[in-house]
Amino acid sequence: MHPRWKTPLTDLLKISYPIVLGPFGGGFSSAALTAAVTNLGGLGSYGAHHHTAEEIEAVDREIRSLTSGPYCINLWMKKDEPDFPMDEAAFDRLKTLFRPYFDELGVPLPSMPKMNVKTTFHYQVEAILRTRPAVFSFVFGIPDPTVMRALKQRGILTLGGATTVDEALALEEAGTDLIAATGFEAGGHRVSFLRPAEESLMGTFSLVPLVADRVNVPVIAAGGVSDARGIAAAMILGADAVQVGTAFLACTESNATPLHRETLFSKKGTRTVLTRAFSGRLARGMASRISEETSRHASDFAPYPLHGMFIRPLQQAANAQHREDLITFWAGQSYPLIRHRSAREVFNALVEGTEKIWNA
Numbered sequence: 001m002h003p004r005w006k007t008p009l010t011d012l013l014k015i016s017y018p019i020v021l022g023p024f025g026g027g028f029s030s031a032a033l034t035a036a037v038t039n040l041g042g043l044g045s046y047g048a049h050h051h052t053a054e055e056i057e058a059v060d061r062e063i064r065s066l067t068s069g070p071y072c073i074n075l076w077m078k079k080d081e082p083d084f085p086m087d088e089a090a091f092d093r094l095k096t097l098f099r100p101y102f103d104e105l106g107v108p109l110p111s112m113p114k115m116n117v118k119t120t121f122h123y124q125v126e127a128i129l130r131t132r133p134a135v136f137s138f139v140f141g142i143p144d145p146t147v148m149r150a151l152k153q154r155g156i157l158t159l160g161g162a163t164t165v166d167e168a169l170a171l172e173e174a175g176t177d178l179i180a181a182t183g184f185e186a187g188g189h190r191v192s193f194l195r196p197a198e199e200s201l202m203g204t205f206s207l208v209p210l211v212a213d214r215v216n217v218p219v220i221a222a223g224g225v226s227d228a229r230g231i232a233a234a235m236i237l238g239a240d241a242v243q244v245g246t247a248f249l250a251c252t253e254s255n256a257t258p259l260h261r262e263t264l265f266s267k268k269g270t271r272t273v274l275t276r277a278f279s280g281r282l283a284r285g286m287a288s289r290i291s292e293e294t295s296r297h298a299s300d301f302a303p304y305p306l307h308g309m310f311i312r313p314l315q316q317a318a319n320a321q322h323r324e325d326l327i328t329f330w331a332g333q334s335y336p337l338i339r340h341r342s343a344r345e346v347f348n349a350l351v352e353g354t355e356k357i358w359n360a
């Protein structure tokens with residue numbers, strides 16, 4: 001074991017390697033992938049923002065049946081969701097925008113949804129308090145002090161996502177134990193919460209050293225780390241660990257569809273875009289016909305979660321009909337660096353490659 005793997009984060013979590021699996025919300029995480037990364041000596045994570053409290057408890061049981069090591073469950077702070085019943089005018093604008101694609105796939109447009117209170121943060125976090133994962137990570141905000149206290153009382157470590165130095169300082173001030181400094185290279189949503197995402201576009205290379213210089217808690221570099229060079233660089237920049245998303249999303253253990261995983265290896269178009277077209281919130285994925293065409297009418301986009309209510313059924317139909325042009329493939333900017341198809345291969349390549357760089 002190379003001595004440089006030991007950091008304040010590995011000490012705190014009692015893990016061998018400062019390699020964190022990025023959580024994937026929306027159904028892309030799997031208990032198998034989470035447990036695999038923990039069993040390899042890193043910190044496995046599971047994105048649960050779309051789950052009810054009961055589903056979170058079931059996933060927790062599944063992960064515990066696969067590993068006895070520490071893992072992390074991730075939720076979104078959802079205070080900015082629109083109140084239900086939702087804005088009918090915005091819903092109608094989305095209907096007009098998406099109708100041609102639903103017609104093309106021959107599936108019906110969704111009707112006005114009802115609020116599912118069971119997937120609000122308030123219910124979800126109760127499940128976290130009951131199941132007590134080693135780490136609870138959150139993005140898009142900071143839980144209120146009562147929740148932060150309850151987590152601490154139960155010995156659950158907190159990990160918050162920051163996209164700017166100010167967000168990192170706010171997380172530290174609120175007593176967060178670990179901070180994921182997330183550059184705009186990352187796949188998935190831009191998890192900004194103090195200023196609009198468009199005004200919080202820092203790259204990992206700038207963000208990590210700035211955050212590391214200002215906070216006293218361990219810093220995890222997220223965004224663009226897809227091979228060993230990324231780990232070595234992030235640690236030189238002051239990170240105590242890295243959070244790897246896209247490279248693990250491409251593994252057979254993830255819940256991405258086989259087509260999604262294959263597309264991550266295809267290097268067809270190496271262009272990713274930061275767009276609101278995927279969900280209504282600014283997020284990174286591969287450019288596709290659906291994102292390009294709908295982005296021309298961005299003024300008709302509605303905030304999350306309304307937008308996603310059209311994207312979800314559209315994705316189901318597009319996947320069933322193998323219509324790649326209408327699928328939103330989530331990916332970080334560095335996805336063309338991906339080489340490996342199992343969690344073990346990815347993890348070992350990261351560890352061995354980084355040690356090779358350190359020993360050179």
Ligand SMILES: Cc1cc2nc3c(=O)[nH]c(=O)nc-3n(C[C@H](O)[C@H](O)[C@H](O)COP(=O)(O)O)c2cc1C
Nearest residue numbers: 022023024025047186187188223224245246330332
């Ligand atoms: C499909 C997908 C879903 C994601 N969902 C979440 C999520 O729900 N919560 C979260 O904190 N991060 C989420 N992320 C971000 C990852 O956890 C991770 O920070 C990011 O992928 C790291 O950058 P990389 O993609 O360049 O490796 C998601 C990323 C992807 C690709």
